[in-house]
Amino acid sequence: MGNPTPVDFLDNENVDIFLLDGIVYSNAQDVDWVQGLEYKIGEQVGEIKKQSNKVKGFRGETANILPVGTKIFETDTPVYIAVVDGKEIRYLKMIEG
Numbered sequence: 340m341g342n343p344t345p346v347d348f349l350d351n352e353n354v355d356i357f358l359l360d361g362i363v364y365s366n367a368q369d370v371d372w373v374q375g376l377e378y379k380i381g382e383q384v385g386e387i388k389k390q391s392n393k394v395k396g397f398r399g400e401t402a403n404i405l406p407v408g409t410k411i412f413e414t415d416t417p418v419y420i421a422v423v424d425g426k427e428i429r430y431l432k433m434i435e436g
Contacts, residue, residue: 343433345397357402357421357430359385359411364419364430366404373429378414380427385411387421 343363348354355366367373387409388400402409405421405428412420421428 342435345401346394348433349392349394349397349403355404356433357387357405357409357411358397358399359419360399363433364411365433367418367429367431370429370431373418373431376416376418376429378416378418378420380420381413381415383410384413384419387411 345356345358345363348356348363348365357364385400387402387405387407389396389398390403390405390407391397391401392403397403405423409421409423411430412422414420417431419430419432421430
């Protein structure tokens with residue numbers, strides 16, 4: 340079985356995801372172990388180019404909540420950071436297994 344795709348998430352109206360390089364990233368603000376992580380922001384790895392709630396239009400650098408222009412950064416942990424209005428929002432890669 341492969342990694343989750345946007346179709347696996349977009350039926351949930353409370354989901355906050357983006358797609359980058361074929362991988363879905365999900366908002367991890369409510370994940371306890373993620374909140375306890377200390378991290379250093381690294382390279383910018385992407386920028387949200389499109390916003391959509393529809394599976395059909397959900398391609399690379401698309402988000403359903405994050406605004407267009409949001410910059411995505413990797414860290415020295417499994418967490419990726421989206422920066423919106425100066426606020427850092429934590430996301431995790433949704434990988435099978």
